[in-house]
Amino acid sequence: MGAVRTRLAESRDRDALIEFIRDHWSARHVFVSDPDVFDWQYRQADGRINMMMAEDVAEDGHATVLGVLGFIPTGRFDPDLGDADILLALWKVREDIAPPGLGLRLLKAIQAQLKPRMIGAIGITDAVGPIYRALGYTLDRLSQAAIVNPAFKGRTRLAQGVPEAAFAKGAVDTTRSLCKLDPQRDSDVVAVLAGRCCPQKSWAYIRERYIDHPWYDYDLRFVLHDGRPEALLVWRSVEAEGARILRIVDSIGSTGWLPSGTALLRPVLTEAAAEYIDIMGCGLSAENLQAGGFISPEWCDGLILPNYFAPFEAKNIRIALSWKRFDGAAGADAMCLFRADSDQDRPNQPLPRRTAGSGQAAV
Structure with missing residues (x-):
């Protein structure tokens, strides 16, 4: 294995990321069958794709995706909000060749590079709950x-x-x-x-x-x-x-x-x-x-x-979640997480598009 690097994804990575999801998560995922949903969730107007990715970089420069951690900042829908508040989404590392601790490395890279005041995750598994708890996150549902x-x-x-x-x-x-x-x-x-x-x-x-x-x-x-x-x-x-x-x-x-x-x-x-x-x-x-x-x-x-x-x-x-504030603010009284935060309210199957603001499917 060559050098492992982590970086924020860019527009040029779109196809490789969708292929990674197809090959290592599910070939039936809506991101595979309808990449427009992937774009809506992760792709920003400035070209950034809101995924932290880990790659194995060979000596000849060829990069193989080892893992991804998707995230949805509120700035995805209003650029003025930036990366202050982030909800994590799809989190997957290759089990066959990824080095130990790579998933945690992706999470820490998001915190280090984007410096958010809050990170939350909705829909976490029982397996990752103890990891979040050890990192000082609050566990809830x-x-x-x-x-x-x-x-x-x-x-x-x-x-x-x-x-x-x-x-x-x-x-x-x-x-x-x-x-x-x-x-x-x-x-x-x-x-x-x-x-x-x-x-x-x-x-x-x-x-x-x-x-x-x-x-x-x-x-x-x-x-x-x-x-x-x-x-x-x-x-x-x-x-x-x-x-x-x-x-x-x-x-x-x-x-x-x-x-x-x-x-x-x-x-x-x-x-x-x-x-x-x-x-x-x-x-x-x-x-x-x-x-x-x-x-x-x-x-x-x-x-x-x-x-x-x-x-x-x-x-x-049962939908479990975790969250942590990094700005020193008092916790649960100020935390409001609902189904549409993160990726809990998006299409799971291809759908006809609608005319913006009209409530009608586009023809």
Whole structure:
């Protein structure tokens, strides 16, 4: 083996990286079948590909990819946010020829070169949990909970084992309401809410990540508390087995709306003819969720809220995560991680593209 070097990937590495994923991860990966998804997740306008790669460099200069660690900085969707907050994604080293410790070397290279204030990873395996813990990361999980549409009592196709209590009327809250985001009017409001989060987001981030998404049509609505924006909720419709649910993939701002979940979200379910609306997030208060009429497999025995829809799998999934702040800030109170952070809400199969901001597939 020659010299092993680590470096940030560039546009010229795109094909080699996709081939590495095909040969050493999965030939059926969406990045292989639809490289546009790879580009959307990792490729920046300046030509950088957000992957730290390790190569074996022979004496003649030929380089063989030994491993990659993909990452998604919030700056991927708003260059002004830079590399301050980073979520890790695909992490793979060759088991046949990679030297010991290469995966850890890739992680340390990201920290050393980009100097982020925060690194997080959503969807980690049990095997890497102890490694993150030894490096001083906090280990946590995405908690999943749902509000159920009472119109589907006794005939839900997607959720299973729904308890009777899930169909209760719920408390009335006259202090909170939902309001659709108006891109022409609300950019400043979004900027204020998003700037308080870790990972930090922005109006440009929201537009690029959600409003102009190439494949998904997201619904963005403010939670108003006494008429003032308290949070921005982002959800999308997901269908399987001839049924539909809504999936909250991001909540930006305060989570103080959770105890008002039933009052806020039941009308949305009626409007969409959806079985339920769910949320998966880090650090969501079980007490507030229960007060809002949410149900969860964590406290409802036998309840199944499926996670995988493409293809559909009728089972609960535990999504573990880790995160670490390097700026000395106090931890969990400032950390807000949801399904759309990292790579937990992107196509797993090729899809028709949509017209930016229109909600319609491009023709």
